[in-house]
Amino acid sequence: MIREWDSERYLEPQTDQDISEGLNRLERDAGRVGHVVFSLLVAVLFLLPLIWMLGASVRKVGLPPPNQLEWIPNPIELSNYARIFELLPLGSYTLNSLKVVLVAVPLTIITASWAGFAMSQIAPRPRTWLIVASLVALMVPVTALWLTRFLIYKWIGVLDSLWALILPSFMGTSPLFVLLFYWTFSRIPGELYESARLDGAGALRIWGQIAMPLSRASIVAVGVLAFVFFWSNFIDPVLYLNQQQNYTLPMGLQSLQQMQPTNFPLLIAGAVVITVPVIIMFMFAQRFFLQETRGAGWLGR
Amino acid sequence: MSLPAERQAGKTGSVLSRLPQISYKRQLAIMLAPYVLGLLGLVLLPALLSIPFAFTDYNALRAPEWIGLRNFSEMLGDWLFWNGLGASMFYIVLAIPLRVLGAVFLAFLLHKPTVSNKINRVIAYLPTLIPDVAYALLWLYIFNPLYGPLNWILRLLGAEPESWLLEPWPAKFAIVIMMLWPIGEGFVLMLAAFHQVPHELNEAGQVDGASGRQRFLHITLPLLAPAILLLLFRDTVLSFQANFVPGLITTLGGPYHATRFLPIYIWQNAAEYQRFGYAAAMTWVMYGITASIIALQFVVIRRWRSLFYD
Numbered sequence: 322m323i324r325e326w327d328s329e330r331y332l333e334p335q336t337d338q339d340i341s342e343g344l345n346r347l348e349r350d351a352g353r354v355g356h357v358v359f360s361l362l363v364a365v366l367f368l369l370p371l372i373w374m375l376g377a378s379v380r381k382v383g384l385p386p387p388n389q390l391e392w393i394p395n396p397i398e399l400s401n402y403a404r405i406f407e408l409l410p411l412g413s414y415t416l417n418s419l420k421v422v423l424v425a426v427p428l429t430i431i432t433a434s435w436a437g438f439a440m441s442q443i444a445p446r447p448r449t450w451l452i453v454a455s456l457v458a459l460m461v462p463v464t465a466l467w468l469t470r471f472l473i474y475k476w477i478g479v480l481d482s483l484w485a486l487i488l489p490s491f492m493g494t495s496p497l498f499v500l501l502f503y504w505t506f507s508r509i510p511g512e513l514y515e516s517a518r519l520d521g522a523g524a525l526r527i528w529g530q531i532a533m534p535l536s537r538a539s540i541v542a543v544g545v546l547a548f549v550f551f552w553s554n555f556i557d558p559v560l561y562l563n564q565q566q567n568y569t570l571p572m573g574l575q576s577l578q579q580m581q582p583t584n585f586p587l588l589i590a591g592a593v594v595i596t597v598p599v600i601i602m603f604m605f606a607q608r609f610f611l612q613e614t615r616g617a618g619w620l621g622r
Numbered sequence: 623m624s625l626p627a628e629r630q631a632g633k634t635g636s637v638l639s640r641l642p643q644i645s646y647k648r649q650l651a652i653m654l655a656p657y658v659l660g661l662l663g664l665v666l667l668p669a670l671l672s673i674p675f676a677f678t679d680y681n682a683l684r685a686p687e688w689i690g691l692r693n694f695s696e697m698l699g700d701w702l703f704w705n706g707l708g709a710s711m712f713y714i715v716l717a718i719p720l721r722v723l724g725a726v727f728l729a730f731l732l733h734k735p736t737v738s739n740k741i742n743r744v745i746a747y748l749p750t751l752i753p754d755v756a757y758a759l760l761w762l763y764i765f766n767p768l769y770g771p772l773n774w775i776l777r778l779l780g781a782e783p784e785s786w787l788l789e790p791w792p793a794k795f796a797i798v799i800m801m802l803w804p805i806g807e808g809f810v811l812m813l814a815a816f817h818q819v820p821h822e823l824n825e826a827g828q829v830d831g832a833s834g835r836q837r838f839l840h841i842t843l844p845l846l847a848p849a850i851l852l853l854l855f856r857d858t859v860l861s862f863q864a865n866f867v868p869g870l871i872t873t874l875g876g877p878y879h880a881t882r883f884l885p886i887y888i889w890q891n892a893a894e895y896q897r898f899g900y901a902a903a904m905t906w907v908m909y910g911i912t913a914s915i916i917a918l919q920f921v922v923i924r925r926w927r928s929l930f931y932d
Contacts, residue, residue, distance in 0.1 A: 345833045352834055359731055360742055367746045370803060373771050374752075374760050390774035436657030439650040451658075458665040460855075462862040462912070464885050464905045468675065468898050469668035472682075492660020499657055524649035553753030555867055560893075571755040578759060578871065585763045592756035599751045604744075611743040611810065612735070 378402070378590040401590040405577060408587070411594070413566070414573035421483055421569060422551050425490035429547040430540060433493030437502025438528045442514070452503075455496035467560060474561055485561035486554060486569070494550060498543045505539040506532050541609040548602055552595075570595045675902035682896055693903035703904060706884035709794065710908070713865050713883065714915065717798040718857045725808030725853060726846070730838070733816040743813070750806030758871035761800040762787070765872070790880035793873050797865055797881055800872070808853045815849030816842070844930040847923055854919045858912055884908050 372392070378401060380394035387394075405411060440451055471480075479485045493499045509532060517527045533540065555571040562568065568576070574591045581587055603610075676693060678686035697703045728746050732739040752760065764770045765786040773783035786796045819842050827837040857864070866885050869875055875882035875890075884904065892901035 341831070345831070348833050348835065356731065360738060363728065363731060364742050364745050367749055367803065370749050370752075370760060370764070373764060377760075377763055377769075386768040387774075390771055390778065432656045432660075435653035439654040442650050443647075443654075451654075454661060454666065458661055460859055461665055461669045462859065462885075462905065462909055464862055464888050465672050465902075465909065466665065466668045467889070468892055468902060469671045470664065473663070473668060489660070489664060492657050492664060496661065496665075518646065524646055524653060528653070549751065549753075553755075555753070555755050556863070571753055574755045574759065575871070583766075585766070585769055588759050589763055592752070592759050595756050596752045599753065600748065603747070603751055607744050607747070611747065611813070612740055 374589055374593060374596075377585055378593045380586045382584060382586050398586065401586050402594065405587050405591050405594070408580065409573055409577055410565075411570070411573050411591075414568050414570050417483060417567060418552060418569040421486050421554075422548055425487045425494070425551045426544055426547045428487070428490040429494040429498060430544055432491060433495075433498040433543060434502045434506075434533060434536075434540070435528065436493055436499045437504075438506050438532050439524070440499070440503040441506040441509075441532075442524070452500070455500055458496045463556070471560060480561055481563050481567065483567060483569075486551070486557050490547070490551075494547050498547065501539055501543060502536070505536045509535055538609040541606045545602055545606040545610065549599055552599055672902045673906060675899055676906050677903075678899040680897075680899040682898060686899065689899070693900050694907070696900065697904060697907065702879065702882070702887055703884075705879050706882050706887035707908070707911070709879075709881060710861070710865075710884040712794055713798060713801075714858060714861050717801050717865075718854065718861060720798070720802055721805050721808060721857055722850060722853050724802060724805045725812045726850065728805070728809045729812035729816050730842075733813060743809075746809060747806035749803035752804070754867040755871060757800075757804065758868045761796070761868070762872045764800075765796050787873050788877055790878050793877055793880045797868050797873065800868060801864060808857065811853055812846070812849060815846050819845050840930060844927050847927040851920065851923045854923070855916050858916055858919070862908070862912070 376392060376394055379397045379399055380401075381396055381398040382401065382404075384394075440448055443451075474480045474485050474488070479488060489495075513531055514527055517531055522530070553571060554569070555575070558567075558569050558572045559575075562572065565576075574588075574595055577591050578588055675686065677688060677690060679689045679692075680686035732743050732746065749757075764772050767773055767783065767785050767788070770786075772786070776783050784792050786792050823841050823845070824837055827841050832840070862885050865881075865883055866889070869881045869883050869886045870889075873881040875886050885908070888901045888904050888908070891897045891904070
């Protein structure tokens with residue numbers, strides 16, 4: 322009965338209300354079509370730089386400019402990738418980058434999660450102070466730190482060594498990471514900690530056996546963000562490293578540009594080499610990062 | 623009752639609990655120590671220390687010499703300072719709203735957990751992953767008038783090709799354009815914010831007959847205000863470094879100083895001319911300006927939000 326009444330209503334609009342409801346339906350349908358179109362557009366738009374990147378990296382060196390929009394170069398010259406390793410000791414730069422990442426990323430996860438865990442456990446007043454200090458630190462522009470950090474690094478003798486790049490990981494790399502862990506740990510029910518403490522567990526054990534295993538998404542998120550930070554870090558090596566033997570990949574890429582300023586196939590091949598590890602890392606982690614249906618786990622509730 | 627239990631666990635527990643007994647508070651303090659020391663030693667103190675440097679003439683070779691406000695008066699007459707400030711402001715005014723809008727749009731488009739949305743989320747994040755130097759080189763190629771694909775796209779669309787990085791205004795726009803892709807972090811933040819919007823409110827709106835667009839504009843968007851504000855703050859503060867590498871590598875500060883953003887000019891003063899005092903003075907002027915921009919954003923967003931609540 323109700324159904325019949327309904328269908329009649331939608332077939333022939335009689336009142337203003339009918340018309341507005343019909344319009345709503347129309348808007349919903351248009352919205353769905355719009356969603357498909359926009360989604361495709363977004364996918365193409367955001368893939369474009371990467372497609373061009375791959376294409377440019379295999380274009381034959383010395384070929385004249387294309388006379389139309391070129392997607393896949395002809396011939397495909399994979400030897401560009403071998404060539405940049407001949408031009409520069411990219412192997413040793415890669416090794417340096419790996420050394421930095423292998424030390425700095427685990428260290429970041431440990432120190433940031435320690436600090437976040439302690440922050441979730443201490444009294445409210447010092448906790449508030451720490452949160453405020455962390456937010457203030459996040460607002461400090463890096464330019465304000467260049468000079469004084471340089472002097473501090475010189476004073477403690479880490480200048481011109483990979484330790485100058487690794488050092489921030491001793492403090493969890495970024496206050497943002499510490500805050501992330503703090504938010505994650507403070508969502509874990511306090512009773513879990515309390516009962517462990519009654520069983521005689523110390524802070525380290527509660528951190529390692531209760532807090533960390535329940536915070537996988539945050540660990541992965543901080544790990545990936547820290548990896549991207551240390552792997553891509555360009556300003557710090559420029560500031561603190563002098564000897565070529567200590568160069569990391571971003572520095573190597575800049576040297577390549579200084580050697581061959583307009584040799585795009587080689588430059589872009591270098592860009593691909595430095596980008597691929599980040600993308601591989603991200604593919605493993607994206608589930609924790611982008612796909613948490615109950616609310617992007619690592620940022621909010 | 624708890625004491626014997628604690629002692630027993632201490633005897634039978636793992637290696638960690640057999641360590642010399644220190645109070646729980648102390649253990650927490652130890653875990654906190656690296657962060658607090660680093661926060662003070664690597665961020666807050668260095669930042670504070672750079673304030674007195676602003677009042678000195680210092681080139682790292684001899685001791686800093688106190689010169690009062692002379693660095694600041696020099697700035698007033700230094701056209702390269704004003705040029706850098708102008709370039710930075712151009713970037714902040716144009717790029718930051720576009721980047722934030724882009725992040726909100728992406729989150730709005732992709733917040734439902736369908737398969738295609740999940741794939742698109744990864745795709746939208748990809749440009750953000752490209753390391754700064756590689757990204758700057760990539761756009762050096764894309765903007766190239768002879769080899770780059772961008773001008774071919776413009777021709778296809780019937781527009782005039784540009785010489786992008788060779789002329790001041792196109793170069794300024796070029797830096798803004800290339801920074802519209804790496805917005806993944808803002809996108810993730812907005813995605814999280816979207817998931818926090820209570821379903822009940824939207825459902826109530828639906829019952830009251832509000833259309834999708836109305837619900838978005840009057841329910842969802844105002845609830846996103848705090849996240850949008852956070853994103854604006856972050857992007858404004860990060861604008862000190864966001865366009866630094868592109869300005870250094872893609873355009874080399876040129877042409878005719880058009881993309882010599884203030885951080886790049888500061889960098890040159892510190893690293894090339896060894897004028898650390900002057901660089902510190904400019905840094906703090908820049909910081910003052912940024913703080914005022916952030917305050918302005920705060921007021922505007924609060925006003926806009928209070929149209930719907932309070």
